[in-house]
Amino acid sequence: MKYSGEENKIGGIAGGIRVILLLLIAILAYGIGLFPALLFPYLILKWINLSGVSLILIFSILLVLDYLLLMFSLLFSSAFFINVFKLKYDKEGEYRKTLDDKMAFKFTAYFALYYPVYKLINLFSLPPIKSFYLRLIGAKIGKNVFLAGEEWLDPCLLEIGDNTMIGGRAMILGHIAEEKLVLKKTKIGKNCLIGGETFIMPGVVIEDNVVLGAKSFVPKGMKLEKGKTYVGIPARELK
DSSP states (O other): OOOOOHHHHHHHHHHHHHHHHHHHHHHHHHHHHHHHHHHHHHHHHHHHHOOHHHHHHHHHHHHHHHHHHHHHHHHHHHHHHHHHHTTTOOOOEEOOOTSHHHHHHHHHHHHHHHHHHHHHHHHTTTTHHHHHHHHHOOOOOOOOEEEEESOEEEGGGEEEEETOOOOTTTEEOEEEESEEEOOOOOOEEEEEEEOOOOOEEOHHHHHHTTEEEOHHHHHHHEOOOTEEEEEETTTTTTO
């Protein structure tokens, strides 16, 4: 029989171990991802013997190429660690907001790897690459989905249908932290237009061919019906 003090001690030890594990995963993922981007200019500059304006020109081109190399190397490195360590937080439910809870640990580790890489991709706002990356790490993204930029997404709990456009700075959540960490899938259908700076809460279902106006707020669990237009805070059907 375990006393409550003993359980707290065990929970604290498990949480401490997971903090160390979280740091190790992040260090390895980003270290491996950075290596090709650091090695590439080193080898090129060592091989090319230039000076003056020509060196500045070559260095400028190398910076752009190195950014692209860094983006792809971090993309694959973070996706590799997310999949190998099974960090996808894709089970709906309520969980404790501490690292000794397995799902809360997965959620924290996942975002430590995913979000900085996604912000890096967003610097040049490359929608096809963003969709490719999101699929690698667990999101269900259809064909010809356009992600305008600086959106906040919960990939593991998100489904977006074909030909849907997501406006800039939209927040589409699959989690919320209340008394507990609540995880709930959010679904957006085909041929939808989601306006910029919209806020979509967990558990929302948006059916096909829906238009959601900019800066609208969709509360938890709301259903937006097929072919209709919604605007406002909270979102209401526009007649």
